[in-house]
Amino acid sequence: METVLKLEHLKVNSIVEKIKSAKSILLSTHKQCDGDGLGAILGLYHALKKINKDVRLFTVDEVPRKYHFLDFNNFLEIYEESHPPIENTDLSLIFDTNDFRMVEPLYSELSKKCEEVLFVDHHPILNDGPEPNTGSYIDTTAASTGEIAYSIIKSLDIELDEKIARALYTSIVFDTQLFRFVKSASTSHLISAELIKYEKDPEEIHRELFSTYTIGKVAFLGHVLSKIEYHSKGQVAVLLIKDKYLHRHNLDVDDSRDIIDMIMNIKELKCAALFREIKEGQYKLSLRSKGEAEILSVAESFQGGGHLYAAGAYIEGEYEKIKQQTVDLLTQKLKS
Numbered sequence: 001m002e003t004v005l006k007l008e009h010l011k012v013n014s015i016v017e018k019i020k021s022a023k024s025i026l027l028s029t030h031k032q033c034d035g036d037g038l039g040a041i042l043g044l045y046h047a048l049k050k051i052n053k054d055v056r057l058f059t060v061d062e063v064p065r066k067y068h069f070l071d072f073n074n075f076l077e078i079y080e081e082s083h084p085p086i087e088n089t090d091l092s093l094i095f096d097t098n099d100f101r102m103v104e105p106l107y108s109e110l111s112k113k114c115e116e117v118l119f120v121d122h123h124p125i126l127n128d129g130p131e132p133n134t135g136s137y138i139d140t141t142a143a144s145t146g147e148i149a150y151s152i153i154k155s156l157d158i159e160l161d162e163k164i165a166r167a168l169y170t171s172i173v174f175d176t177q178l179f180r181f182v183k184s185a186s187t188s189h190l191i192s193a194e195l196i197k198y199e200k201d202p203e204e205i206h207r208e209l210f211s212t213y214t215i216g217k218v219a220f221l222g223h224v225l226s227k228i229e230y231h232s233k234g235q236v237a238v239l240l241i242k243d244k245y246l247h248r249h250n251l252d253v254d255d256s257r258d259i260i261d262m263i264m265n266i267k268e269l270k271c272a273a274l275f276r277e278i279k280e281g282q283y284k285l286s287l288r289s290k291g292e293a294e295i296l297s298v299a300e301s302f303q304g305g306g307h308l309y310a311a312g313a314y315i316e317g318e319y320e321k322i323k324q325q326t327v328d329l330l331t332q333k334l335k336s
Contacts, residue, residue, distance in 0.1 A: 012137060012139075012148060012151045012152050012155055013155065014135065014137060015093070015118065015120060015137045015152055016152055016155040016156055018091055018116070018118065018135070019048070019053070019091065019093075019152070019156065020156070021090075022053070022090035022091035023053075023054060023090050024053075024054040024055075024056075024087075024088075024089045024090045024091070025048060025053055025054065025055045025056075025089065025090065025091045025092070025093065026055070026056045026057075026058060026086070026089045026091070026092040026093075026110065026114060027041040027044055027045055027055065027056070027057050027058070027092075027093050027094075027095070028041065028057075028058045028059065028060070028092065028093075028094050028095070028103065028106060028110070029041055029059065029060075029094065029095045029096045029097070029103075030060065030094075030096055030097040030099075030102040030103055031059075031060035031061050031102055031103065031104075032060075032061065032253060032254075033059050033060070033061075033063060033064075033067075033096075034064075034096070034174065034175075034254075034257070035067065035170050035171060035173075035174025035175065035209060036095075036096050036144045036145055036146060036171045036174050036175035037095045037096030037097070037145060037171075038059070038063065038067055038070070038167075038170075038171070039070070039144075039146050039149075039167045039168060039169075039170035039171025039172075039174065040095045040096065040120075040144070040145040040146045040148065040149040040167075040168070040171045041057060041093075041095050041149070042057070042070055042072060042076075042163075042167035042170075043146065043149050043150070043153065043163075043164045043165075043167035043168040043171065044093075044095075044149045044152060044153065045057045045075070045167075046161070046163040046164045046167065047152075047153045047156070047158045047164050048158075050158055050159070050161075051156065051158060056077065056087075056089070057072070057075055057076045057077065058076075058077050058078070058079055058084075058086075058106060059076065059077075059078055059079065060079055060080060060103055060104075060105075060106045061078065061079070061080040062078055062080060062081070063076070063078070064252060064253070064254030065252065065254070066208060066209065066212060066254060067170075067208075069204070069205075069208045070166065070167060070170065079105070079106045079109075086109045086110060086112075086113040086114075087113065088113055088114075088115075089110075089113055089114045089115070090114070090115050090116070091114065091115065091116050091118070092110045092114040092116070092117040092118070093118055093119075093120050094107075094110075094117065094118070094119050094120065095119075095120045095121065095145045095148075095149070096121060096122075096123075096145045097119065097121055097123065098119040098121040098123060098125055098126075098132035098136060098138055099126065099129055099130055099132075099305055100130055101130065116133075116135065117133055118132075118133055118135050118136045118137070119132045119133060119136035119137070119138070120136070120137050120145060120148055120149075120152075121136070121137075121138050121139075121145060122138070122139055122140055122141075122142040122143070122144065122145055122147075122148065123138075123140070123305060123306060123307060124138075124140050124296065124305075124307065124308070125138060126300055126305045127297070127300060128300055128303075129300065129303065129305060140183075141183050142183065142187075143172070143175060143176050143181065143182045143183045143187070143188045144171050144172045144174070144175035144176060144188070145171060145175075146167075146168045146169075146170070146171025146172045146175070147171075147172060147187060147188065147191055149168060149171070150168050150191050150195075153168075160194070160195070160197075160198050161198060162198050162199065162200070164198070165195040165196070165197075165198035165199040166198075166199050166205065168191075168195055169192060169195045169196065169199050169202060169205060170205055170209065172188055172191065172192055172195075173192070173202075173205060173206065173209065174209055176188055177261065178206065178210065179192075210258075214251075216249035216250050216251060217249065217251060217255055219249055220245060220246070220248075220249040220251055220255070221259070221262075223245060223249075224239065224241055224245055224256075224259065225239075225259075225262070225263075227239060227240070228263065231327045231330075231331070232270075232327070232330070232331045232334060234268045234269070235268065235269060235270040235271070235331075235334055236269070236270065236271055236272065236273070236327055236330050236331060236334070237263050237266065237269050237271075237272040237273070238272070238273050238274075238275070238323060238326070238327060239259065239260075239263065239272070239273075239274050239275070240274075240275045240277065240319065240323070241256050241259070241274065241275065241276045241277065242277045243276075243277045243278070243279065253276070256274075256276050259274060260272060260274040260286045260287075260288050261288065263288075264288050264290065269290070270289065270290055270292050270293060270334055271287065271288060271289040271290065271292075271293050271295060271330050271333070271334070272287070272288050273285060273286070273287055273323075273326050273327070273330065274286040274287075275315075275319065275322075275323065278314075281316055281317065281318070282314070282315070282316050283314070283315045283316075283319070283322070284312065284313075284314055284315075285299070285302060285304065285312055285313045285314070285315050285322075285326065286312045287299055287306070287310070287311045287312060287326075287330075288309065288310055289308075289309040289310075289333075290309070291309055292334065293330065293333035293334045293336075294308050294309070294333060295308070295309060295310075295311050295330065295333060296308050296309075296311045297333075298311070298326065298329045298330060298333065299311035299312055299313045300313075301329065302314075302315050302322075
């Protein structure tokens with residue numbers, strides 16, 4: 001196992017050298033952060049503190065409640081809340097995206113105050129979108145950015161501990177959905193096997209990420225799942241989640257994140273599209289495919305991005321028109 005893990009962390013030497021030479025470092029992830037990017041930057045934050053780096057941790061906006069078990073309140077700064085000042089910084093690393101639009105308005109401030117801003121990611125670079133900054137590290141074979149953060153930490157010869165392990169394990173199990181979706185299959189398992197030597201209660205992490213439904217969440221699910229529409233002879237599912245549905249059950253945006261994956265458990269489906277209303281005429285589109293249809297290009301047609309079979313975009317327009325456009329594109333993908 002040690003040989004395999006050593007080979008993995010040798011890939012990130014360019015980022016490691018940047019970290020070694022930087023006196024001050026800022027870590028962040030995309031807006032509406034999830035368990036992958038958040039876990040990766042938390043794990044790296046705790047690691048860099050152990051080698052006495054001057055490091056700050058920022059998110060673009062509020063962290064969803066489900067991640068509060070990671071206990072970051074004393075050191076994580078939320079840019080959206082009070083726009084805390086960004087001091088002059090040598091290096092900023094942004095995890096789990098390579099699209100600066102997903103980090104605004106924080107990114108514009110980082111560009112002014114940081115000597116170098118780099119992306120550390122596992123999503124494909126967009127065919128029709130902004131190029132990641134020169135020197136960024138993109139590894140599309142990684143199943144999570146937590147795996148890349150692990151490789152950075154190992155390359156820096158920083159000893160793992162409980163805080164680092166809990167954050168990185170959260171990243172890996174979140175983005176692999178408890179190892180359902182692994183790319184380099186052995187890597188995710190091997191890294192996790194080492195992490196749980198330090199993480200004494202991995203089952204708690206599983207519960208916090210996947211088993212924390214409230215009565216309100218169950219009522220919400222009962223309501224919205226009854227509104228699924230089926231197209232293309234039952235191969236494509238579409239669901240609209242209106243903002244008022246969340247407010248009615250006292251839920252936040254993150255409570256709708258897992259619904260697209262629930263829909264994909266329907267046996268007959270090949271792909272699905274979930275539209276979450278941000279406000280009237282604005283939607284967050286999430287796309288999923290079981291592998292027979294590549295849907296990244298569909299997301300890119302709406303100036304979005306993601307993975308080949310899990311992607312998304314922010315869209316403005318009349319719902320019925322963009323819904324039909326999405327269904328048509330997905331149907332074409334299934335036929336091709």
